[in-house]
Amino acid sequence: MTHSIDFSSLGTTTLLRGGKGDYVRDLFLDRKVTTPVLLISRSEVRQNYDAIRAAIPRAAVHYAVKSNNHQAIVSEIRTQGGNFDICSAAEIDTILRTGISTSEVIHSHPIKSQHEFDYAVEKGVRIFVVDNPEEVKKLARYSDTRLKILIRFRINTNTRAVVNLQYKFGCTTDEVLPLARQIKEAGHDYYGLCFHIGSQCIYPENYVIAIAAARGLITTLNNHGLPTSMLDIGGGFPVEYVEPYPPIDEFCAPIRDALDAHIAPDIKVVCEPGRYISASPVTLVCSVVGKALRDGKMWYYLNDGLYSTFSGIVFDHCQYPVVTNLRGKEKLSVLSGPTCDSFDVMYDGLMIPEHNIGDIMVFPLTGAYCAVSGSDFNSLKRPDYVIID
Ligand SMILES: Cc1ncc(COP(=O)(O)O)c(C=O)c1O
Incomplete structure (x- = not known):
């Protein structure tokens, strides 16, 4: 995957169908959610x-x-x-x-x-x-x-x-x-x-x-x-x-x-x-907690990473779609996790519009072989689940 998906274009896909789409729309509009959080749809x-x-x-x-x-x-x-x-x-x-x-x-x-x-x-x-x-x-x-x-x-x-x-x-x-x-x-x-x-x-x-x-x-x-x-x-x-x-x-x-x-x-x-x-009943919502321009790439530091929910990238050989709610010129970007380890990088070479600290990113299809194989490395809190329907 090289691009994020604009939330407004999701209507034609099944990625955030049903109650999840409405819930995520509300999150994007009013960012009062505590992240990282795993939304779960029964x-x-x-x-x-x-x-x-x-x-x-x-x-x-x-x-x-x-x-x-x-x-x-x-x-x-x-x-x-x-x-x-x-x-x-x-x-x-x-x-x-x-x-x-x-x-x-x-x-x-x-x-x-x-x-x-x-x-x-x-x-x-x-x-x-x-x-x-x-x-x-x-x-x-x-x-x-x-x-x-x-x-x-x-x-x-x-x-x-x-x-x-x-x-x-x-x-x-x-x-x-x-x-x-x-x-x-x-x-x-x-x-x-x-x-x-x-x-x-x-x-x-x-x-x-x-x-x-x-x-x-x-x-x-x-x-x-x-x-x-x-x-x-x-x-x-x-x-x-x-x-x-x-x-x-x-x-x-x-x-x-x-x-x-x-x-x-x-x-x-x-x-x-x-x-x-x-897989599809669970959606991860993260926030950008840090940001840096390094060697021509925008590095974003998210509050969940490879050692936790994104462990599926390592153990399950998986890549999850990235949904954002920002439009504008896409920049070559890296999404990395919150630990001190350089290995904790989830996406390198992703084209996304520029984000700021506090912005939300959403990762659908993160229900299978994600949280179950994650850890609390660096003693970081793992995301809570919220049952949305
Ligand atoms: C014995 C057995 N059954 C079922 C499963 C579930 O497989 P999947 O998630 O691909 O449907 C696994 C996965 O490791 C397994 O080992």
């Missing part, structure tokens, strides 16, 4: 949940809490009838506050410490993921409780998602049958298969390849007396940050077709969207 959570449900009607939605664990988002998913993908004890505590029963919750972490595993079993979680024999050995400890185990496999694709999730986890397809047998021998249920083709995946064909591979595995497992009850197609569904992407319904059309073609109707299909649900 109606947008609902819209995203409904959109992904409609795009893959066969798949139950298990929201990936790791993308944004804010209670308002988690509770809204529950209110809509959604379930969860969790990966830690603290995430279990968060979803329990919605009143959900954990029996259908998916613990998707392929590697669990003993403490994490014990806690999840104690809290009633029954569906777990493994991808290697050492993890299956851990099941012996739970001989009193029959667990439902998904095997996570990985596939080769020519096209990568923006965030690779097949590097650290997933067994090869050849390893699936031995693992399923080992699960059964341990006295637990081989329950099904799962994969994650990578986050911000812009190629639906990756899902199609994985679903076709799952079909082959399901047949082999069946032939060995190991029926499959669940196929979990993971997350990965993309969000339109700065590159244009097709609407979710269009994106998922090949996935729907592949499920119909390859997966028997009695197999329960599940998806685990994180980003698709949590």
Whole structure:
């Protein structure tokens, strides 16, 4: 991205749709807001949940809490009838506050410490993921409780998602049958298969390849007396940050077709969207707290940075649109964060109209993998959330 977006031109986009647009307009007009602040829209959570449900009607939605664990988002998913993908004890505590029963919750972490595993079993979680024999050995400890185990496999694709999730986890397809047998021998249920083709995946064909591979595995497992009850197609569904992407319904059309073609109707299909649900409901509002002209560039020092909400630039390989409310000649600019570290720079080479100290800048789509991976480095206060609808 090289330019900011003028707030007055946003009407034609979905960037700040609904209540968020009105709220941000008020902020720009009367700057009495305390920044940095993260605006959160529950109606947008609902819209995203409904959109992904409609795009893959066969798949139950298990929201990936790791993308944004804010209670308002988690509770809204529950209110809509959604379930969860969790990966830690603290995430279990968060979803329990919605009143959900954990029996259908998916613990998707392929590697669990003993403490994490014990806690999840104690809290009633029954569906777990493994991808290697050492993890299956851990099941012996739970001989009193029959667990439902998904095997996570990985596939080769020519096209990568923006965030690779097949590097650290997933067994090869050849390893699936031995693992399923080992699960059964341990006295637990081989329950099904799962994969994650990578986050911000812009190629639906990756899902199609994985679903076709799952079909082959399901047949082999069946032939060995190991029926499959669940196929979990993971997350990965993309969000339109700065590159244009097709609407979710269009994106998922090949996935729907592949499920119909390859997966028997009695197999329960599940998806685990994180980003698709949590990115757009959150909008970061920052203020310019300092300004300097250095080597021909306007440097702006904002009150949130790379170590906090913008950590998604580092860990999630993401760029967020910049919305301003100023017009005029654009100048070559740098947006940097509030810490003392020179690494704390978010945008270098951005063309924006000149801003002054106290001016507000708005960053839509900052809900997924932003605040959750940030810190309070330099002991700086992290932004509060404000629920706007
Ligand atoms: C197992 C698992 N499921 C779901 C997700 C959510 O992925 P996304 O946010 O791309 O939808 C992740 C992300 O890391 C994951 O590891």
